[in-house]
Amino acid sequence: MPYTPMPLQLNTARLTLRPWSESDVDAHRVLVAERGGGMPSIEDNRRMIEDQRAASALTGIALLPVIRRDVGDFIGYCGLTVGRASVDEPEIAYELYRRVHGQGYATEAASAVLDAAIATGRKRLWSTVRPWNAPSFRVLEKLGFQRDHVSTEDSGELVWLTRSLP
Numbered sequence: 001m002p003y004t005p006m007p008l009q010l011n012t013a014r015l016t017l018r019p020w021s022e023s024d025v026d027a028h029r030v031l032v033a034e035r036g037g038g039m040p041s042i043e044d045n046r047r048m049i050e051d052q053r054a055a056s057a058l059t060g061i062a063l064l065p066v067i068r069r070d071v072g073d074f075i076g077y078c079g080l081t082v083g084r085a086s087v088d089e090p091e092i093a094y095e096l097y098r099r100v101h102g103q104g105y106a107t108e109a110a111s112a113v114l115d116a117a118i119a120t121g122r123k124r125l126w127s128t129v130r131p132w133n134a135p136s137f138r139v140l141e142k143l144g145f146q147r148d149h150v151s152t153e154d155s156g157e158l159v160w161l162t163r164s165l166p
Helices: 022-037 042-059 105-120 134-142
Strands: 015-017 063-068 074-081 091-096 124-129 146-153 156-164
Touching: 015 105, 022 042, 022 074, 063 091, 063 105, 074 105, 091 105, 091 134, 105 134, 124 134, 134 156
Parallel strands: 091 124
Antiparallel strands: 015 063, 063 074, 074 091, 124 156, 146 156
């Protein structure tokens, strides 16, 4: 692997990003259900988390649960993934419970992940965002991402943003 593996534990002033555990399964199911597609089964959700772990072992990058340090609760995930991009130029991704939106958690978590990405030796990150997702655009703009192009999938348009890394 030409890159240093991403650390699997990141700490910020208010948050800890750490590896997935069994205790995250139920909380992650609720987060996935917030998307509007119904509640995934425990088995399906465990498989999603296992797939994440397996992908991380292969790629050296990971999506990590985001935990509030003061309360100790799971509020979402943030990290790097191959996604629609590549191992060399991965996507930064995050998804947090709606009830914690607007408190700066996504920016704080994504900023820690951005620093981790730089430490792996990568030179560029991508992010894909649905056109209606104004809060995600704001987070990415704060982190120095710029719009690159728009693509269309079966599920609709995607705006691609990118950022070069030092």
